[in-house]
Each structure stands twice: as C-alpha cells, then as structure tokens.
Amino acid sequence: MTEVHKGHCLCGAVQLEGRGAPKLEICHCDMCRRWHGSPAVAASFEQGVHIVQGKDAIQTFQSSDWAERAFCSKCGTTLYYHLTGSDVIHSSQAGLFDLPEGLSIHEEIFVDEQPDYYRFDTDAPRITSAEMFERFEKYEAEQQNND
Numbered sequence: 193m194t195e196v197h198k199g200h201c202l203c204g205a206v207q208l209e210g211r212g213a214p215k216l217e218i219c220h221c222d223m224c225r226r227w228h229g230s231p232a233v234a235a236s237f238e239q240g241v242h243i244v245q246g247k248d249a250i251q252t253f254q255s256s257d258w259a260e261r262a263f264c265s266k267c268g269t270t271l272y273y274h275l276t277g278s279d280v281i282h283s284s285q286a287g288l289f290d291l292p293e294g295l296s297i298h299e300e301i302f303v304d305e306q307p308d309y310y311r312f313d314t315d316a317p318r319i320t321s322a323e324m325f326e327r328f329e330k331y332e333a334e335q336q337n338n339d
C-alpha cells in the first residue's frame with residue numbers, strides 16, 4: 193500500500209495528500225523567499241501531491257513562463273509550486289504535512305542566492321543556480337526526445 197501523508201492549509205479549507213515516500217529540499221532562491229517570506233522547505237512525494245478538498249479555494253499566481261505558485265484564497269497559506277505543462281504537482285511545502293520524525297534534507301538548492309543571515313544545520317549537498325539550470329536543460333532535452 194502507498195504511504196499517504198495528510199496535509200492542510202492554516203484555515204483547513206484546502207486538504208492535500210502527499211502519496212509515496214517524501215523527499216525534502218530547501219530552496220534559497222529569491223522568488224521562494226519572497227513567496228514564503230523565508231526560505232522554502234519543499235516536499236515532493238513519489239506519487240505526487242493530490243488535492244482532496246477545497247480546489248475552489250485555491251488561487252494561483254503565474255510566477256514564470258513555465259510555472260505557477262498556488263495559495264489558499266481564504267488564509268493565504270502557500271500550497272505548492274506547479275509546472276504548468278504538467279498534470280502532476282511535484283513540489284509542495286513540507287510544513288503543510290504531518291510528516292514522520294527522522295527525515296533528513298535531500299539537498300539545498302539555489303545556494304548562491306542565499307543571504308548570509310541564516311544557515312540550516314544539514315550535511316545535504318549544496319546546489320548552485322547554474323547547476324540547477326543545467327538540470328532543467330537536461331530534463332527538457334529528455335522530454336523532447338520522448339515526444
């Protein structure tokens with residue numbers, strides 16, 4: 193059976209489920225920090241994030257040509273980051289979910305955009321924005337080969 197991690201926004205209007213094993217990463221990019229008011233601790237799940245209640249309370253903001261960021265229109269909780277061309281929600285906010293103890297951070301990303309007033313106590317690999325864009329390009333090339 194697939195493990196299910198339940199999550200919800202601050203007011204409870206939006207109920208989500210993360211299905212499958214969770215993977216956590218910290219994003220230090222300028223956009224995430226503005227979106228949350230702090231760095232993002234993002235959670236992805238093997239079988240994605242699913243909205244189980246409150247779809248009509250969700251509003252999205254198109255933050256780039258390829259992605260949108262969703263939030264609860266009633267309480268303002270930031271919900272997830274979504275690639276607009278995809279059917280799946282890959283990345284949500286770890287704080288929304290009831291996650292088990294003992295998880296560790298998989299990696300920290302966009303570390304060159306990190307301000308020097310905070311630091312997380314992890315041994316996770318630190319990935320720069322140049323390395324991230326290389327990954328995106330590789331991913332896009334693979335997608336086109338699959339067409």
Ligand SMILES: [Zn+2]
Pocket residue numbers: 201202203204205206264265266267268269
């Ligand atoms: Zn809410």
Ligand SMILES: [Zn+2]
Pocket residue numbers: 219220221222223224225232302
């Ligand atoms: Zn980010």
